[in-house]
Amino acid sequence: MTATDQSRQSTRRLLASIHDVHPGSVPAVEKLAGMFERHLGGPHYAMLVVPDHWGKYPIVGNTGFARRLREWSDSGIEIFLHGWFHRDTSEHSGIAALKAKHMTASEGEFLGLTKGDASFRMSEGRKLIEDIIGKPVAGFIAPAWLYGAGAMEALAENGFALAEDHMKVWRPETDEVVARGPVITWASRSRMRTASSLFAAAAGRLALGPLETVRVAVHPGDITKQSILESIDKTLASFTKGRRIGRYRDLLTS
Known part of the structure; x- marks a missing residue:
């Protein structure tokens, strides 16, 4: 490797994350974590934790999950707060209605909330998770990467170090964008969405190489389709070549 190649590698990073981590998703999360660690060389990725996924899997009172979450955090995995329920129960109109219908399946929890809600x-989710892991969360990422006006106002006032949507990562307190470019992710809930996500991932492996920061995000449902698992494997293999395995906190100092 030439000096130029080494310098380029040192400035280019791969950020990886597992979404929708909650008591009901542990087996799937463990499988995805194993895949990540084979490619990334260890627990060099983030987990996005949902305090009470769809009102069915509360963390409160689940000592086994709390213990596992603390173990993940202690191993070096970055822990983000990922909404509260993950389920969207708001009524939408205009552009928000289009986003709610076409970008997610009733999972854009923070798209229609008021600032107060x-x-x-x-704040409650942050306190819950930080009490378990014994350290600050890495940041907040809204379910389905969707933020309404109320959520954006609340985010700016809640002291999170980082936030993320489909196209960027930023500091909520200053609005400074610290990484740009689309996140590569997959969809498993229908044949059409799966096919389109496989195509997008393949295109991303070709087109996103020049980006300083590439983000890859997976979900528990991804383990249900072998085609998606194979695509994740190819994508991680592609982007671990010539890049350092980064952490989200690197973005705060670069």
Whole structure:
């Protein structure tokens, strides 16, 4: 490797994350974590934790999950707060209605919340997770990467170090964008969405190489389709070549 190649590698990073981590998703999360660690050389990725996924899997009172979450955090995995319920129960109109219909399956929890409701869920979720892991969360990422006006106002006032959507990572307190470019992710809930996500991942492996920061995000449902697992494997293999395995906190100092 030439000096130029080494310098380029040192400035280019891969960020990887597992979404929708909650008591009901542990077996799937463990499988995805194993895949990540084979490619990334260890626990060099993030987990996005949902305090009470769809009102069915509360962390409160689940000592086994709390213990596992603390173990993940202690191993070096970055822990983000990922909404509260993950389920969207708001009524939408205009552009928000289009996003709610076409970008997610009733999972854009923070798309229609008022500032007060968003702030309450952010602060309560943060306290819950930080009490378990014994350290600050890495940041907040809204379910389905969707933020309404109320959520954005609340986010700016809740002191999270980082936030992320489909196209960027930023510091909520200053609005400084610290990474740009689309996140590579997959969809398993229908044949059409799966096919389109496989195509997008393949295109991303070709087109996103020049980006300084590439982000890859997986979900528990991804383990249900072998075609998606194979695509994740190819994508991680592609982007671990010539890049350092980064952490989200690197973005705060670069």
